[in-house]
Amino acid sequence: xxxxxxxxxxxxxxxxxxxxxxxxxxxxxxxxxxxxxxxxxxxxxxxxxxxxxxxxxxxxxxxxxxxxxxxxxxxxxxxxxxxxxxxxxxxxxxxxxxxxxxxxxxxxxxxxxxxxxxxxxxxxxxxxxxxxxxxxxxxxxxxxxxxxxxxxxxxxxxxxxxxxxxxxxxxxxxxxxxxxxxxxxxxxxxxxxxxxxxxxxxxxxxxxxxxxxx
Ligand SMILES: [Mn+2]
Numbered sequence: 716x717x718x719x720x721x722x723x724x725x726x727x728x729x730x731x732x733x734x735x736x737x738x739x740x741x742x743x744x745x746x747x748x749x750x751x752x753x754x755x756x757x758x759x760x761x762x763x764x765x766x767x768x769x770x771x772x773x774x775x776x777x778x779x780x781x782x783x784x785x786x787x788x789x790x791x792x793x794x795x796x797x798x799x800x801x802x803x804x805x806x807x808x809x810x811x812x813x814x815x816x817x818x819x820x821x822x823x824x825x826x827x828x829x830x831x832x833x834x835x836x837x838x839x840x841x842x843x844x845x846x847x848x849x850x851x852x853x854x855x856x857x858x859x860x861x862x863x864x865x866x867x868x869x870x871x872x873x874x875x876x877x878x879x880x881x882x883x884x885x886x887x888x889x890x891x892x893x894x895x896x897x898x899x900x901x902x903x904x905x906x907x908x909x910x911x912x913x914x915x916x917x918x919x920x921x922x923x924x925x926x927x928x929x
Contacts, residue, residue: 716806719783723807732779734808736817738801738830739788742794742822743763745856754786754818772855775815784808784815794823794861802827809835826866842880848887851907852899860886862891871902878902885909 717735719910720726726734737754744750767774769859791794801817805828808815810836817828833841845851852871855864860869870876878899887909891899899906 716764716766717781717783719785721785726782726784726807726811729780729782730811731782731813733781733814733816734784735781735920736784736801736804736808738789738817738820738824738828739786740789740794740797740801740819740824741821742792742797742862743859744816745862745864746819748821750821751789751820753820756782758783765872798827798861802831805831806834822847822863823861823866825851826861826869829850829866829870830873832872832873838874839877839880841876843867843876845881845883846885847883848885848905848909849901850883850886850891850895852891852904854895854898869903876925881905883907885912 718729720729720731720734737758739751739754741748741750745759766776778845784804784807786799787800789800801820801824805815806837807816808830815828815832817824819825829841845867850862851867852865853862854868856864859865867881869877869880881901881904883904883906885908
């Protein structure tokens with residue numbers, strides 16, 4: 716139900732607070748591809764009315780001008796071209812001071828998307844609150860530096876978002892292993908495991924945060 720804009724000049728005309736950008740890419744998954752259908756599925760699910768926030772008693776679009784800025788154009792099987800397309804489309808939004816909300820897509824899209832945001836605010840000035848089962852800090856997976864398990868590593872290595880600006884919430888399961896976790900500690904990342912969230916609930920204070928500086 717939001718206006719669809721397709722050209723950067725329309726962003727200048729409209730001057731929205733928020734612009735949605737789809738990034739329908741899933742070739743960097745190790746398993747369970749299909750996230751390329753995420754943006755269109757989320758748009759389809761937003762078909763019904765319902766923009767009033769019950770808890771806050773706020774009609775959200777009275778306060779936020781939100782537009783749909785379409786999808787970044789993906790070139791199937793071609794990460795470099797697709798990465799550049801995601802970066803460019805998010806940069807068109809972020810460089811105008813508009814907040815981008817990016818719909819994926821597998822998690823590799825966070826590398827170009829968050830880089831574009833960091834370029835606007837300055838490398839090192841952006842924080843990442845990362846809700847995920849996995850830390851996505853692998854050096855590489857099966858030789859793929861752009862794997863969906865690696866975007867946070869790339870952002871930290873490039874300096875776009877330093878490790879000490881990361882809070883990861885919900886880590887669980889078997890991965891990453893000890894070596895990558897040591898790298899995360901050495902780079903100042905902090906996290907709340909899913910076990911901790913279960914035990915303490917969502918209102919726990921900062922003092923329980925694990926990792927350096929906590
Ligand atoms: Mn992830």
